[in-house]
Amino acid sequence: MIIAQFSDTHIKDGSEEGVAGMQAAVAHILQLPALPDVVVITGDCTDGGTATEYARFWELLQPLPMPVYVIPGNHDHRQRLHDTVGAQGRQPLPGFMQYTVEAGPLRLLMLDTLLPGSDAGELCPQRLQWLEDRLAEAPDKTTLVFMHHPPFRTGQAPFDRIGLRDAAAFGAIIARHAQVERVAAGHVHAGVQRRFQGTVAVTCPSVMHQLLPDFRQPERLIVATEPPAMLLHVWQEGIGLLTYTSPIAPPSAIIELHNGTDWLTPPREVRARGIQGQ
Template sequence: MLIAQLTDTHIRAPGSLAYGVVDTAAFLEDAVAHLAALRPRPDVLIVTGDLTDFDRPEEYARFKALTAALPMPVFPIPGNHDSAAGLAAAFPDIAARAAGGKLNYAVDDFPVRLVMLDSSVPTAPHGELGDGTLAWLDAVLAAAPARPSLVALHHPPFATGIRHMDVQNLRDAAALETVLRRHGQVLALVCGHVHRTVLAAFAGRPASICPSPAHAVSLDLDPAAPPTFHMEPPGLHLHRFADGGLVTHLSFVGAHAGPYPFFGADKRMLDGTA
C-alpha cells in the first residue's frame, strides 16, 4: 500500500498570492501532476491541514477543483488556517464519516487503517485534541488492535527547534502520548504545519512532518529567529506499507534531470570514461 501525504497547500482565491509572494495554486497544480504521474500510483492521498489560507468557501472550492483529476481518494483534515466547519461544508463526504463537531474519522478501506485527527482550535494557531478527540482515538484504536494504523493530525506533538512554530504546536501532546502507548498497532504519526520535512520519535514510534508543495518555513534554529519562509524545493511524502512495516519517502515535486543508468549495456558499472 502506498499512502501519499500532501500538506499546507494554503490555497487562496484566484488572483491573490500568499503573503503577496506565493502562487500556492500553481504549486498545487504541480503537485497534483506529480502525484498523478507516480508509478506505482498511490492508493490514497491524505491532506494534513491548511488546505486553504483563510478558510473561505472559494478557497476550498479551488482546492477541490485543482485536485479533482486525481485518480485516488482524498482524505483531508483541518489545519489552523482551516476550520472543522469550513472543511466539513466543503467536503460533505468527509463530514459524513465524522461524528459531528470535530472532524475525526477512521478510513478502513485499505491494508493500513488511516486514523485522521482534528487538532484545529477555532481562530487559534496552536493545536489541541481535547478530551473528546482523545477518548474517540482511544476507543477507535481499541476496537481494532490488530489493524496496522497510521495516525494523522496537523499540529506536531513535538518541538522542532523552530521556536515560532513550536509555540503553536499541539498543546496536549502528553495526553496523546498516553493514548498511543496503549495501542501498539499504530505504525507512525504524520503531521503538517511546519512546511518542511522533520523526523522524530513520538510515543515510541516514528513521527514525521511533511513539507509543503509551496513555501517552506525557514530552517532557523535561533530561538530569536523571526517567522519567515523560503522557497525551497516543493515536496510531499510517500508512506509505503509492505511486509508489516512502514517506510516514508520524501518525493520532490518538479522536473529533475534523469533517470541516468548506473550500468551500461554490458552490465558493467559506467565509469564515465567510455
C-alpha cells in the same frame, strides 16, 4: 499500499502561489512510477477559510483518480471545508472532521486539531477519547495517525508557541497502542522526524515551499526557502512501513538501475516520467 501525503496548500483568494503549488503536487502524483492508492492532505488547505478558496482547492484535486482525504489546519474553517468535500471515511466524530479510513492492510486515523480562533492546535477530551476508542478496537491493525499540528516541539519557538496544546495526553494514548506505526503531521512547512512514544512521528513539507530554519536563532524564524515536497508512506508485506520524502520537481526520465538480476552498467532509460507502460 502507497499513501501520498501533502500539506499546507494555503489556497488564497487573489493569489496564485498556492494554486501553482497544488497543481505541481497533483501533477507530481500523476507522474509517479507507481500511483498512490490514497492521498491524504494534512490541513491548512486554504489560507483564509473562505468558500471560494475551498471551491478552488477542491477543483484542483479533481484530476486525481484515487480517494483523497483531508483534515483541517489552523488556517481552515471546519464547516466550510466539510461542506466542500462532504462526509469522508468511517466512524466520524460529530462536530469535527475526525474519522477512520480503511486502506487495505492499513488503518488511517484522521484527527482534527483545529481550535477556532487560535493558530495553536487542540485535542479536547472528546477527540482524545475517540482516538483511544478507535485504537482499542483494532489492536492488530497497522495504523497511521494523521493530524495537522505535530505532537512534539520543533525547537523553533514561533511554531512551538502555536503547537499542539494536548501533546502529553495524546502521547500517553499513543504509547498504549503498539500498532501505531507512524504519526504524520504538517503545520511547520518542513520535514522533521523523531522518536515519539514508541513510534515515529514525522512532519510533511509544504507543497508551496518548505523551510530550513536557522537553528542558531530558535526564538526568531529566519528560514531559507527550499523546494516543495510530499511524503510517500509505503507499506510492503515482510518489510513494513517506509516513509519517503518525494521532492516536487519537473518531470524527469525513469532510469532502470537493476533489472531484477543484475546491476545495469550503464543504466538505461525506461520511459519518460509520467508515461505508463514501456
